[in-house]
Amino acid sequence: MKRFILLLCMMFSLSLMARDIMTNVKGRTLDNLTGENIGDVTLVLMNADSIPIDTMVSIGPPNHPMLVGMFAFKVGKVGKYIIHASAVGYKDAYVNFRVRSRREWLVRVGDIRMVKAVKELPELLVKATKIKMIYSGDTIVYITDAFKMADGSMLDELIRRLPGATLSADGRIYVNGHYVENLLVNGKDFFGGNAQVGSRTCRPTPSAR
Incomplete structure (x- = not known):
């Protein structure tokens, strides 16, 4: 009887250990x-x-x-x-x-x-701008469409807005300190033999050389 009780106790103890695994x-x-x-x-x-x-x-x-x-x-x-x-x-x-x-x-x-999370940037508005000037050899080409000018604006007003360009009191044009000998508009000499700017309107794209 004692052995039987002891056996039951051992079985019960093993059962508890199994549940604790x-x-x-x-x-x-x-x-x-x-x-x-x-x-x-x-x-x-x-x-x-x-x-x-x-x-x-x-x-x-x-x-x-x-x-x-x-x-x-x-x-x-x-x-x-x-x-x-x-x-x-x-x-x-x-x-x-x-x-x-x-x-x-x-x-x-x-x-x-x-894996590191990619941080999303806020939405940006990209606004395109026009090129104002380009170099072609020794010629600087100014794109007048890139300058906001009122219709009928005088040429001297446009020249004063061109990057690096200045207009002297006697109407002579200088670009980066160099005197402009020829002013071409759509490939034609705008000066017409007179290298001075008077009161003239300008809408086309000039080239300073």
């Missing part, structure tokens, strides 16, 4: 680009149906520098599981693993590689 699940979180360990990552252990079971935060700096990014869960049942990792500045990451037997005391899920 837990599988350790370990891994680490790291930056996908640099390969450096990332700490302070929130990890959620879920079952196959994505129902949360446990939550923890991976070890972060400055404590335990050799263990930064490490995490560990305890799982008590055989089955499939999911770990959801999230951190500020990174995209969410997931890893699947499986506990195949109650005899497994350790399951290593490996590295959970975190």
Whole structure:
């Protein structure tokens, strides 16, 4: 009778121990680009149906520098599981693993590689502008359409707006300090033998040489 009771006690004790068997699940979180360990990552252990079971935060700096990014869960049942990792500045990451037997005391899920989130810039309005001047050999070509001028504007008013161009009191044109000998409008000599600017209107595109 005593042996029978003792046997029952041993069986009961073994049953309790079986229910206490837990599988350790370990891994680490790291930056996908640099390969450096990332700490302070929130990890959620879920079952196959994505129902949360446990939550923890991976070890972060400055404590335990050799263990930064490490995490560990305890799982008590055989089955499939999911770990959801999230951190500020990174995209969410997931890893699947499986506990195949109650005899497994350790399951290593490996590295959970975190990819940095791309920061979206605010929408920008790009406004096109016209080219005001171009160089063609020793000739400077000014595009008059790029200058906002009222219809019927005088040529001297336009010249004063041209980059690098100045107009002397006697009506002579200088560009970057150099005297302009020829002023072509649509390929024709605008001066007509008189290298001075009078009160003339201008709408076409001139070239200063």
